[in-house]
Amino acid sequence: MPGGGDATTKDTLTTLTTNAERKRPGRPPGPSDTRERILTVARELFARNGIDKTSIRAIAAQAGVDPALVHHYFGTKTQLFAAAIHIPIDPMDVIGPLKEIPVEDIGRTLPSMLLPLWESELGKGFIATLRSLLAGNDPSLFRSFLQDVITKEIGSRVDDPPGSGRVRVQFVASQLVGVVMARYILELEPFKSLPIEQIAETIAPNLQRYLTGELPGLS
Structure with a gap:
């Protein structure tokens, strides 16, 4: 991984706990x-x-x-x-730093940022909430978060061809939610025990292709 991206990811993860403790939404x-x-x-x-x-x-x-x-x-x-x-953190504390990441690096940065967060104490609260929402407690809230917050902040940067940004972000979300389901909710082995760096490196090329590559039906 390039050194600059690693530094940004580490800085972001360091500030998340501090911000969460300070704000406590x-x-x-x-x-x-x-x-x-x-x-x-x-x-x-x-x-x-x-x-x-x-x-x-x-x-x-x-x-x-x-x-x-x-x-x-x-x-x-x-x-x-x-x-x-x-959830114990402001979503913009996670999404906001992505604005400073070059588009061509977002696919690598996302899992490198999110996986350590999900493994942390703060992440346990997020996983518990996601488990409840996906179980049918109120999936409309999670859907709104994906469509209104994630798509708004990231989709506009990858909207090529025009109109494709929303579905690109949804492809990324499907991959990341799949990781959460397999590792933290279904706890599938050996996936549950794989090093987070291995998972991040494995899915990063797919995420980047969803964001900026050619996809069937979008050209």
């Missing part, structure tokens, strides 16, 4: 009934309308509070989403 001080009412409304609106089409103002109005209070309790909309689905 969904755990600010304040009346618990107000916070829970906001979270309940947020889950309903995120599931019904998606993240992109749900505003802080709409959540506040339905919860009967001032929008400033929602920001005070939860920060940004993605932090509120993280709190609503009980």
Whole structure:
């Protein structure tokens, strides 16, 4: 792996725990009934309308509070989403650094960044939430996250030919969700015990092809 990419990945992973401990989405001080009412409304609106089409103002109005209070309790909309689905980190802490990664390196950077995160203590909370969502608790929230957040942040960078960005990102998501299912949920051996570096190196070329290569039906 190129040294620069490794340094970026390590720096990102180092800051994730610090940011999570600092922010702790969904755990600010304040009346618990107000916070829970906001979270309940947020889950309903995120599931019904998606993240992109749900505003802080709409959540506040339905919860009967001032929008400033929602920001005070939860920060940004993605932090509120993280709190609503009980994951311990702001998704943008993971996705944001990818904006600085050259498009041709994203396929390698993604698994190198995500696999160590999934193996960490923070990752256990994410895996538990994903297990619940995929089991049918509310898959619409996870679908909204993939379509509204991931596609918006990454899809526009790989939208060649025009209109292909969304499906490219979905191919990547299918590979990564498959890794989570096989390693952490189904716990298939020997895949469960493989070194994470081996998995990252193995799937990286596929991920990069999904992002920037020629795909049947997209040319």
